[in-house]
């Protein structure tokens with residue numbers, strides 16, 4: 001699959017997901033975005049760029065920190081995500097927030113015009129991350145900081161999913177996917193530079209950053225029920241799995257996941273799945 005076709009697939013998947021993204025009785029991106037903003041630590045008056053902003057899980061908390069005199073720009077390749085984020089900025093009454101449709105790999109923005117660049121679960125989608133990181137170094141003012149998240153990838157399961165799903169999604173099912181969408185291919189595409197901290201640090205240094213910090217933390221993914229989790233999983237990276245499964249296999253997997261996830265709940269308490277998340281921070285080195 002060439003890069004243009006891949007990007008169209010990602011854009012279409014997030015466009016279709018936008019209306020319900022992170023809004024279906026599951027909390028994950030919102031607490032992760034808040035934590036990322038803690039790591040990024042934007043200050044009042046600063047200018048923040050959020051790459052792959054989605055509906056604004058870290059854009060809005062960052063915008064609050066830089067208010068009233070700062071500026072927060074969210075860019076996303078999926079127009080429907082940008083529409084949702086723009087509507088939210090309007091609802092929240094945040095005139096210092098702007099959102100634009102833009103390919104985050106090649107942001108058409110002035111050099112040295114931000115103090116912070118953020119990206120939550122977004123830079124993982126870039127086919128060519130290193131040149132994108134070099135561009136972010138150029139967009140940062142002296143002393144500026146980048147902060148992004150990535151899944152902590154494990155060998156055994158569909159990328160993006162926490163380890164508990166290794167048991168719940170049979171390997172035999174993943175082997176029926178088209179070659180480009182099997183876990184090995186996705187792993188090559190998404191985590192070749194992110195998986196090992198030494199590779200990641202070397203990539204950041206090559207891109208023009210220093211003071212690289214890599215911290216793995218657990219973010220709870222909280223769902224009101226197994227069914228809520230399964231519905232929500234159609235609105236994020238796992239959509240790439242659902243859309244490639246034959247209808248009957250997808251239905252069987254849906255039923256299995258709902259049953260097993262509900263069995264993990266204690267009485268009527270929500271389901272809470274610990275998700276290892278990698279937080280990366282670095283300062284532009286010039």
Ligand SMILES: C[S@@+](CC[C@H](N)C(=O)[O-])C[C@H]1O[C@@H](n2cnc3c(N)ncnc32)[C@H](O)[C@@H]1O
Pocket residue numbers: 007010011014015022029030033051052053054055056057058075076077078081102103104105119120121122125126236237
């Ligand atoms: C998993 S979502 C995360 C969204 C948001 N950062 C959050 O934490 O809720 C990934 C986002 O990255 C966007 N994305 C993927 N490839 C992109 C690209 N090349 N340029 C800009 N955005 C991209 C998707 O459209 C999607 O909104």
